[in-house]
Amino acid sequence: xxxxxxxxxxxxxxxxxxxxxxxxxxxxxxxxxxxxxxxxxxxxxxxxxxxxxxxxxxxxxxxxxxxxxxxxxxxxxxxxxxxxxxxxxxxxxxxxxxxxxxxxxxxxxxxxxxxxxxxxxxxxxxxxxxxxxxxxxxxxxxxxxxxxxxxxxxxxxxxxxxxxxxxxxxxxxxxxxxxxxxxxxxxxxxxxxxxxxxxxxxxxxxxxxxxxxxxxxxxxxxxxxxxxxxxxxxxxxxxxxxxxxxxxxxxxxxxxxxxxxxxxxxxxxxxxxxxxxxxxxxxxxxxxxxxxxxxxxxxxxxxxxxxxxxxxxxxxxxxxxxxxxxxx
Amino acid sequence: xxxxxxxxxxxxxxxxxxxxxxxxxxxxxxxxxxxxxxxxxxxxxxxxxxxxxxxxxxxxxxxxxxxxxxxxxxxxxxxxxxxxxxxxxxxxxxxxxxxxxxxxxxxxxxxxxxxxxxxxxxxxxxxxxxxxxxxxxxxxxxxxxxxxxxxxxxxxxxxxxxxxxxxxxxxxxxxxxxxxxxxxxxxxxxxxxxxxxxxxxxxxxxxxxxxxxxxxxxxxxxxxxxxxxxxxxxxxxxxxxxxxxxxxxxxxxxxxxxxxxxxxxxxxxxxxxxxxxxxxxxxxxxxxxxxxxxxxxxxxxxxxxxxxxxxxxxxxxxxxxxxxxxxxxxxxxxxxxxxxxxxxxxxxxxxxxxxxxxxxxxxxxxxxxxxxxxxxxxxxxxxxxxxxxxxxxxxxxxxxxxxxxxxxxxxxxxxxxxxxxxxxxxxxxxxxxxxxxxxxxxxxxxxxxxxxxxxxxxxxxxxxxxxxxxxxxxxxxxxxxxxxxxxxxxxxxxxxxxxxxxxxxxxxxxxxxxxxxxxxxxxxxxxxxxxxxxxxxxxxxxxxxxxxxxxxxxxxxxxxxxxxxxxxxxxxxxxxxxxx
Numbered sequence: 001x002x003x004x005x006x007x008x009x010x011x012x013x014x015x016x017x018x019x020x021x022x023x024x025x026x027x028x029x030x031x032x033x034x035x036x037x038x039x040x041x042x043x044x045x046x047x048x049x050x051x052x053x054x055x056x057x058x059x060x061x062x063x064x065x066x067x068x069x070x071x072x073x074x075x076x077x078x079x080x081x082x083x084x085x086x087x088x089x090x091x092x093x094x095x096x097x098x099x100x101x102x103x104x105x106x107x108x109x110x111x112x113x114x115x116x117x118x119x120x121x122x123x124x125x126x127x128x129x130x131x132x133x134x135x136x137x138x139x140x141x142x143x144x145x146x147x148x149x150x151x152x153x154x155x156x157x158x159x160x161x162x163x164x165x166x167x168x169x170x171x172x173x174x175x176x177x178x179x180x181x182x183x184x185x186x187x188x189x190x191x192x193x194x195x196x197x198x199x200x201x202x203x204x205x206x207x208x209x210x211x212x213x214x215x216x217x218x219x220x221x222x223x224x225x226x227x228x229x230x231x232x233x234x235x236x237x238x239x240x241x242x243x244x245x246x247x248x249x250x251x252x253x254x255x256x257x258x259x260x261x262x263x264x265x266x267x268x269x270x271x272x273x274x275x276x277x278x279x280x281x282x283x284x285x286x287x288x289x290x291x292x293x294x295x296x297x298x299x300x301x302x303x304x305x306x307x308x309x310x311x312x313x314x315x316x317x318x319x320x321x322x323x324x325x326x327x328x
Numbered sequence: 329x330x331x332x333x334x335x336x337x338x339x340x341x342x343x344x345x346x347x348x349x350x351x352x353x354x355x356x357x358x359x360x361x362x363x364x365x366x367x368x369x370x371x372x373x374x375x376x377x378x379x380x381x382x383x384x385x386x387x388x389x390x391x392x393x394x395x396x397x398x399x400x401x402x403x404x405x406x407x408x409x410x411x412x413x414x415x416x417x418x419x420x421x422x423x424x425x426x427x428x429x430x431x432x433x434x435x436x437x438x439x440x441x442x443x444x445x446x447x448x449x450x451x452x453x454x455x456x457x458x459x460x461x462x463x464x465x466x467x468x469x470x471x472x473x474x475x476x477x478x479x480x481x482x483x484x485x486x487x488x489x490x491x492x493x494x495x496x497x498x499x500x501x502x503x504x505x506x507x508x509x510x511x512x513x514x515x516x517x518x519x520x521x522x523x524x525x526x527x528x529x530x531x532x533x534x535x536x537x538x539x540x541x542x543x544x545x546x547x548x549x550x551x552x553x554x555x556x557x558x559x560x561x562x563x564x565x566x567x568x569x570x571x572x573x574x575x576x577x578x579x580x581x582x583x584x585x586x587x588x589x590x591x592x593x594x595x596x597x598x599x600x601x602x603x604x605x606x607x608x609x610x611x612x613x614x615x616x617x618x619x620x621x622x623x624x625x626x627x628x629x630x631x632x633x634x635x636x637x638x639x640x641x642x643x644x645x646x647x648x649x650x651x652x653x654x655x656x657x658x659x660x661x662x663x664x665x666x667x668x669x670x671x672x673x674x675x676x677x678x679x680x681x682x683x684x685x686x687x688x689x690x691x692x693x694x695x696x697x698x699x700x701x702x703x704x705x706x707x708x709x710x711x712x713x714x715x716x717x718x719x720x721x722x723x724x725x726x727x728x729x730x731x732x733x734x735x736x737x738x739x740x741x742x743x744x745x746x747x748x749x750x751x752x753x754x755x756x757x758x759x760x761x762x763x764x765x766x767x768x769x770x771x772x773x774x775x776x777x778x779x780x781x782x783x784x785x786x787x788x789x790x791x792x793x794x795x796x797x798x799x800x801x802x803x804x805x806x807x808x809x810x811x812x813x814x815x816x817x818x819x820x821x822x823x824x825x826x827x828x829x830x831x832x833x834x835x836x837x838x839x840x841x842x843x844x845x846x847x848x849x850x851x852x853x854x855x856x857x858x859x860x861x862x863x864x865x866x867x868x869x870x871x872x873x874x875x876x877x878x879x880x881x882x883x884x885x886x887x888x889x890x891x892x893x894x895x896x897x898x899x900x901x902x903x904x905x906x907x908x
Contacts, residue, residue: 015735019742026748029755140368144896148888150838152845153881156864164871171867269746270842288750291758296751303744 005316012308019304020079024072027293028064035064038088038291079301085294089287094298097283104174105267105279108195112202113264120207121253124214128222129241139211146208155201155274162197169197172276198275202268214253221249251321259314262306359823362901369897375890379883383697394695395853397686398669398678403662408648409611411625411657417461420536422553427465427535435465435537453534459564463537464557468529471517474499475525491528499528536560543603547616551602559604563588577601625650629657671873681875684863685852689876693883696855700887703771703840703850704833710775712829715782716821720813722783723790734787741780749773749839753848763851770849774836785828789821823902827895834891841884857884 039054049057059065066074078085084094127139163171170176174194175187182190221227222245230244231237267281276282280299287295353361363369387394417436421427431448438446438455445454456464472491475482481500485491495512502510502519503526509518520527533553540560542551558572562579563586569578576593587605591598600619609622621638628636628650635649651658668686672678680689722733752773756766793799794817802812843849844858852859860880864870870877 011735011738015738015742018739022739022743023748026751137368140896144368144889144892145885148834148838148885148892150841150845150858150861150881150884150888152842153861153877153884156861156870156877156881160870160874269750270846273846284747285750288747289754291754296747300744300747303747304742307742307744 001319004319005312008312008315012312016301016304016308020076020301021072023297023300023304024075025068027297028068028071035059035293075297084298087287087292087295089290089292089295090283094295097295098280098298098302101278101280101283102265102267104277105272105281106265108198108202108272108277108279109264109266109268111195112199112206112268113260115199115203116207116210117257119203120210121214124211125218125241125246125249127211127215128218131219136215139215143208143211143215146204146206147212149205151201151205151268151270152274154205155197155271158197158200170194174275174277194275195277198268198271198277201271201274205271210253210256213256214249217252218245218249221245224248254321255314255317258317259310261313262309266303266306359898359901363897366897366900368893369901372890372893372897375886376894379697379887379890380701383694383701387691387694387698390691390694392688392691394691394855395687396691398672398682398688399666399686400669401664402667404665404667405649405660406663406665407612407658408661408663409609409617409625409659411607411609411629411650411659413655414539414541414606414608415655417537417539418541420538420553420556422533422535425532425534435463439463454531455537456531458561461539462560462564464533465535465537466531467534468518468520468527469532470527471530472528473525474519474528539606540604541606541608543605543609543617543619543622545600545602545619549601555602559588559590559602563604569593625659671869671876674875680879681873683860683876684866684869689860689879692855692860693857693879696857696860696880697883697887699767699850699854699856700837700840700858700884703767703774704836706771707774707778707836708829708833710771711779711832712782712825714775714779716786716814716818716825718779719783719786720790720818723787724794724809724813724817726791730787733783737780737783740777743777745777746839746842748777749843750846750848753843753846757848763854766849766851767854770840770843774839778832778836782825782828782832785824786818786821789824790817793817793820823898827899827902830891830895830898834888834895837884837888837891857881 035058036055039051039058042054042058043049043051056065064071082095086092087094087097090097123139123142127136130136159169159171162168174191176190176194179187179190226248227240227245230240235244265280267279267284269281269285271277272279272281273285280302284295284299286292287299417432419427419432428448431446431451431453434446434448435453435455438444443455445452447453451467454466454468456466458464470486471489472483472485475484481496483491483496495517498510498512499517499519502508508520509516511517516531518529518531520529536553536557538556538560540563542556542559544551554572555577558570559577559579561567562570562577563581566581566583567579569576571577578591578593578598579588580591581588585605587603587607589600590602590604592601593599603619603622607622607626609617609625611617624636624638625648633650635647637645637647640646646661648659648661651660669682670684670686672682674681678688678690680693683689683692718733718737722730722737752769756769761769790813799812799816802816807816840849840856841858841861844851844856845861847859847862850856850859857880861877861884863873864877
């Protein structure tokens, strides 16, 4: 088992190296005038250094004065030590900015993820049990509508109905106007209140795939021989479903849920941007549209790490819950 | 092979499908039959057909172009004229002369100080006060200097000038009378005291400076310098009639308001010629205003009215409103103006109204659907091709080839796609890439990042397929490798490919819409469902003009839903194992 994990880890590191190389190459293909613009802007700030100085400093600190290969090695050396440079858009070290925004993303992601599980698994199982019934159709249509909904459109509808027409929520932001005057508990409630619409958006848009996955798996399990055996034994339908079928259907679901755990930190870029939640998604969106190379580079590598980590966890979990995999 | 494969499926399945029917149908027909039995799939198919007809045929039949802008005429109250009591000097330059604006500033200083001459840019100007706020700017040219010694004057003409005997006599008469100017041969000469000496100078007229405003009675009357000078002098001196350049004029002075009407005498008849007052009325577009209009306006202002009515050229009454601001009055009237018809509510002419550019939303939706669907199809075709080739090779050869290709797949799969699209979109924004080329770039980028899932699926299927007997048979027959992969293995993956491609179409349309919504995908002037919704970034539009963004959002939702329904239906139809 340890050998398996170590092997996967080694492969992941190699993949990460190449992903970073590709991302770095793309970043370097950005017109150099991005840096020049940045240097010009920085030089025009009061009390700043001159344009030339900034340009040289920026080029040097991001290895832009070297070739792509040498520059990448330079970046990698710094990155391995945890130094991702200073963000251009926010004027603070990238890692510092990251620390201030990641928690909000995690809270948003975690809440909606929990809700997704709570909604998706029971409904998926229900749909599988009553395949081709009205309930099944309704759940399938609901799941597919969620999958097909553009998040920006759904978020806009929510805002239109609940913020504009009913006035229950603010249109943007994560704290209310009176936030500073509130008690600690009031502050918590205020933040929670501002997270309601983003969480609804995320849940509705993302719940579909897990629901479909649960249904498909449950169907597979219900078609298997041991379920027939259980029924043949004369077990009650309740016991067959809740005990024999449910446990087995959990195997792939746990695997896939484990695999999505790292992505809770990824931040929902579009949703955060729409509601201006200062999470990692919105922050990096701002960084990317303003040409903040250090932050974008960091964010992309961070995302790649999360994906790899997710795959790794899924594979390991699969090996843990299904001994057949370990043999091969 | 496909046939055999399918039959196997059917016979081994414990499906509740009617086996009698299964036997007599070809596998293809069987799939079709199963597909159409699925209600959701049929709904999806209907949706897709509708959307295709809407986008491709609708766009062809629509009477309105993609970027046709609609305009309307509306009466808007616009500034028509301005009225003000003249409190600044007006400068009327003599023919062939210009009074530079630098000198104007110095002139005002000189007037305030009561000086008689001032120097501007090495030119000495003299000002002659002719009345209240009425000056003549002249430049003296010396004609002669006069030295008086013991009552005898000695005249020394200036260079290039002559001072005749007759002039001397006129000069002496003038000095004896104590005057400072005399006239000779229709030219005015001025005597300037210079200590003991006197200088006789000829005045060159430069400019008239006055606060009076001259309004001619007809549009083509040009009031010249001489008339203005004489007229204003007449007003100051209250001379009832005078002659300028051989034409006689008569004046009617209203001393209370200090305004005067001048009549031109032509063969015994009096013709109204000009009105001089201190009220300045000018239209915004330099249109000629009749005296009657001006008088009507002035009397309305004096009465404190906020509006007045005056007939226009066709004799129709037009209402003008007067707006006061300090000492300025603005006359406004309703004018017919061409406007872009923005955010018009749905009507018979525009079934879904118009957008922020005055374009018909329904037509934009048709063209937008066309672009979204074309992008979806092109991207799916490209990514499926890449996926089949790489996945097929990896699955067939196995070993290090498989390892290499699958690691490439892992790498591409790991690249975060949405951030990358956004970065590339901003780069294209920065480079100001042509919207048409942007669409191609968008397709290529979407395809280059989308193929790994297809390659994985193809490889997985082929890994199991290649162990089957029919592959051993192809090997025994000596069929070459490329044919074995693409003729014998890939066709067996077609069902899964169709399903995955259909689902992908939906997600690509979603991605494209999201990018266009963020302003990084398809750009104006091209329509796309995403960039139509982009209008909601303006909260006012979101709140007040639902018809701009809701239909576009529904279009996206319905189309993607259609693809998902059909994909789902296809999966069930191809893979009857899932049926109980």
